[in-house]
Amino acid sequence: RLLLDEAKGAGLVVSDAQMAQLIASAPAFQKEGMFDKATYEAALRAQGMNPALFEYRVRQDVLTQQLTDALAQNGYAAEATAENLIRLNEQQRVVAVAKLDLASFRNKVDLKEEEIKAYYAANQQRFQLPERALVEYVTLSVEDLSSRVSVSDGEVEQYYREHTNEFGTEEQRHAAHILIGVPKNASDADKDAARQKAEAILQQVRQKPATFAALAKQHSEDAGSAANGGDLGMFARGMMVKPFDDAVFSLKVGEISALVQTDFGFHIIKLSGIRPGKIKPLAEVKAQIVQALKLQRANDRFAELAEQFNNTVYEQSDSLQPAAELVGGKVQKSVWLTRGQQPSGLWTDKILQAVFSEDAVKNKRNTSAIEVASNTLLAARVTEHRAASARPLQEVSAEIRKQLQDQAALQAAAKQGASMLAQLQRGEKVSLQWGKAQSLMRAQRSDLNPELSRLIFAAKVDKL
Template identity: 35%
Template sequence: MLMDKLREGAQGRIAKIIFWLIIFSFSLAGVGSYLNRPANTDPAEVNGEPITAQALENAYRNERSRLEAQLGENFAQLADNPAYLQRMRQGVLERMIDDVLVNQAIKDAKLRVGDEQVKKAILAMPYFQKDGKFDNDLYLAVLRQNNLTPEGFRDTVRQDLATQDYLGAVSQSEFALPAEARLLDRLLNQTRDVRLYTLPLAAFSGAVQVTDEERKAFYDAHHDQFMSQEQVAINYLLLDVDKIAAGISPSDADVQAYYDQHQDSYRTAERRKVAHILFAKQDADAQKKVDAELVKLKAGADFAALAKSDSADTLSARNGGELDWFEPGVMDPAFDKAAFALAKVGDLSQPVQSQFGYHIIKLLGVEPAKVKTLDEVKEQVRQQVKEDKAKEQFLDLQQQMADLSFENPDSLDEVATKLGLQVQQLALQPVSSNEFPLSNDKVKTQAFSVELRDQNTNSEVIALSDKQAAVIHVVDYKPAAVRPLDEVKAALDTAIKHDKALAAVQAEAAALLEKLKSGESVDAAVAAKQGKVETLAGVRRDDQKLDQQLASALFKLAKPVDGKPVYSQVGLFDGDQVLMALTAVHEADKDSANLSRLQASLQRNYGDAAYRAMLAQLRAKAKISYHQLDKVAE
């Protein structure tokens, strides 16, 4: 009876509606899963060829490493700016796109480098050479260290050679005519005669007065020049390895255990004292001479006497060829190996070839390696134990500080209590402050971040160095604001006086320029304003006797015609005004010694321009698709 009722219900109208709703929901789920497939994660496609996210990441990290090595500590400040890193990442991507375009062009041109050319290139690479010759074991070892296979490296070299050939064909197709280089050479070596009239800004500043109306108008128009800096006050906790170490007293057992485990650290290397005779050349004649010298020595000749008379190392020769005591790894590798291979005092080496020539080496003395006793290094060991224990505690406390500051985000008091630290305070400081810990760029970035002050939360643990870490909490903040007029009155007067004096000196210079053009003398007028008049002959473009701003303006003037000077007014960066009268232009009457280098430089510039034009053409014809870049990796 019950089963009949269920079967009857299943055939009813409501059951059918539910059934179709279920089917419809499955269909929507299917469509949704299709629509929500992962988006394309490749940063870009070039003519259908993807540049993968991993390839971009590798190239980006290589670029970061290069800049870190080049800029040192300055890079850390740049790297704190996400916008800079994003621009750098975009630049890396653009270069990768250029590389793909060039590789595609090479493929289209059916340009291929033969196996023999690839082989010669690899054999010539200095990374794989030992004693001036290709070493296959070294080659394989270097590839293994860089996670490369011989086949993969071969293909990379082949592609690089093809790229060089292709780009060489583009850039080297350009040339510079001798006449072009000669014209440029003559222009660069041209000299000019000029008369200069200088009106100093300072002569117009004394009589300038500032009214209240001018002061108020300037203040209202230039609020941005009179802003106070944003300021922040913070509380902070500081972990310091040195302070932790000061509270640690290692036991004698700790010191003994450390010494036993690190005896190699207190071992002095073997030292040797030798004398040598050097034949500086490395040709067959030098080899014959060194062989003959060795025969004399084995026959009983005096080593010191021969060193004085025959050795090319004149400094050691004066002392019979003797050198100072040295440890392994100090001398040239070949010399070092031979010297430490000698068994007993008085032994002679066979002729040894180094980068300096051929040597015969005589062993004069040996100081064997030895380990310093604990008594000799006890204080040194004790200090090292303190530092090691302090670093262990530092790392542990750093983790605890991170956890506690996260669990108690609205204050540092609870964190300080549990870690036995003292909350330190820094009163309101401007963004330009170098007070500790704001002297650390990472701390400054966090202290002035919107997140910390808006959410009233502790910062993450900030590594100040390998020995210091801090957590900060913003307790007060003052945004940048326009300073009151009365507070900036002195600065206002200085700015207004400068502008009024500048306008006055410019007007006076313009008036005197018109007098010069009409043939009048202005020497007395310039002298009345404490200015100076000077005549310079044979001025060159790079002449140190003339301000470069003036030199640049001078060589932009047209040549005088019919002996009439050409005039110009130049405002210097400090506000002084200079009237310039170009009286003569002298062309070089012969080519300079730099003509050939100049022609080569022109050709390189034309080649670079051709390369840039080729890339622009490839980009114009290509279909380049950009996808959203992943967040810049820190």
């Protein structure tokens, strides 16, 4: 009560929307994951409460919880409030609990078939089945086509020979150069002067090859390599301009080229080393080649068949067999689909819409070929359709019987419990099996039902 007074004084409130959400989300009041009013009312009757009383008590509990949460999360509390909270949380009760066996009440319930039928008739929405369709389907996909492609050893060997560069590293060469630069559009006089200078340096290099690096540092006009003695590092064929590339890959290690003219000027090239290319053996890459050839042919075949597949399912709309024969596949059987189901796997939103279209359901025609994944087409056909309807009584009778028995048992147990309670309150003896006494504290959780714990601490203790 102190907590409740504090909460009200602090202006804390619980809205009707909050109350509705709390009650609807309680598992005890749900059937098949949804709030069920009948279950809610039956559970309350079993506790001797009506909805108004229960909601009043829940509202009080939530208010006090809001207050304690706010205080627990705040570093400041008034001294009087803090003392009250400590005193309340330290309160202790020693209790023994007697439970009424619900099974014994359930066994006494005499339920008539008319009651089951009446409940079924009054709660049709609970037993509704959505619209469903049983479909067969055919797919055309690169993956399926690939599994049916065969590749010969001869084809593998031919591919290996023609694509050797895919299976290893290319030969690389280590070279250095001295560049005497001259623009491509320079005058003939400037080009001749550059050539003469380059020829003079070439003579010095040939006379003393060991001076190549020093001469490169002194004369080369390639700012990127001159400081390193003209060193260009390792490179593969095709990485340099063609005249330079051809000259490098025609030299032997240690050999110095004649003058090589490019758009940059005149080059003197020295080959320093060769790193041979390394090719993986055929046995090591055979599986890779087989897969590549299969995929290539499957893609080509898919492109050829896609339009034919679509035309076949449209032109021969009373059967999927011709389309299956066209692609060398089979008609897949017996898949139940539900209108409004979540798209999953092959069953995309677009194909689900097509399956439940009037043309597919009423006219029994094939759907069009629809792309449901990359390089995958699917066409479906409805073989059986069931409109939205209620599950038959014989299918749900046992479920209804159990629910009504549980409700009747709860009501009987609540009635007997109320009678026993009245006797105990009058001081009369009652035959009950009491459990072992246990100690409870308000601030500690226990195995008891939270509502029962609340009632225990709300009970008067001046007369025990």
